[in-house]
Amino acid sequence: xxxxxxxxxxxxxxxxxxxxxxxxxxxxxxxxxxxxxxxxxxxxxxxxxxxxxxxxxxxxxxxxxxxxxxxxxxxxxxxxxxxxxxxxxxxxxxxxxxxxxxxxxxxxxxxxxxxxxxxxxxxxxxxxx
Numbered sequence: 487x488x489x490x491x492x493x494x495x496x497x498x499x500x501x502x503x504x505x506x507x508x509x510x511x512x513x514x515x516x517x518x519x520x521x522x523x524x525x526x527x528x529x530x531x532x533x534x535x536x537x538x539x540x541x542x543x544x545x546x547x548x549x550x551x552x553x554x555x556x557x558x559x560x561x562x563x564x565x566x567x568x569x570x571x572x573x574x575x576x577x578x579x580x581x582x583x584x585x586x587x588x589x590x591x592x593x594x595x596x597x598x599x600x601x602x603x604x605x606x607x608x609x610x611x612x613x614x615x
Contacts, residue, residue, distance in 0.1 A: 490545055491523035498525065498541075501602055507531050507609045521545060522553070533612050534562030539601065552598045559608055565589075567611065570599045 495516060502511045511529035522544040529537040542554040556571040569587040576585050579594035586595055 487518045488520055488523060488545055490548060491518045491543055491550060494543065494550055495523060495525050498527075498601060501605060502527065502529060505605055505609060507533075507605070507612050508537070531608070531612065533615070535567070535612075536560050537605070537608060539604075541601065552601075555598060555601075557599060557601065557604045559604075559611075568607075570595065570604065572598065 495518070499513070502508050509530045509532045511527055513525075513527055515524055515526040517524045522542065524543075525539070525541045527539050531537055536559070538556070538558040540554070540556045541552065543550050544553050545551070554572060556569070556573070558569045558571075559567045561567055566587060566589060571585070572583040574583045576582055576592055576594075579585050579592070581594045581596050584595035584598055585592055586599075
């Protein structure tokens with residue numbers, strides 16, 4: 487088991503526990519090996535919405551790299567608020583495969599998102615609504 491990746495996943499779980507936006511969450515999958523790890527979490531938000539995340543990370547030289555990811559936020563009616571992922575289905579976008587879906591729009595991202603910042607944005611979005 488990789489201690490560096492395990493600690494990274496622990497920090498993510500701690501952030502979910504501390505977040506005022508998260509009512510509850512479930513760890514659907516958490517695996518670590520010597521070189522990589524996977525984390526899938528589904529969270530119920532305090533406004534009735536849902537936040538789901540999937541991360542596949544690897545470690546090289548004590549640096550954690552986000553290999554595959556999906557960060558998904560929907561409102562209480564099931565409408566997409568925002569989704570960031572690196573699935574290769576928008577290869578024509580700048581900086582593909584990094585992209586985000588905001589409601590019905592898709593745009594490229596310059597790099598992989600910061601998982602903690604995404605949760606910060608959910609908290610801000612919920613506070614302003």
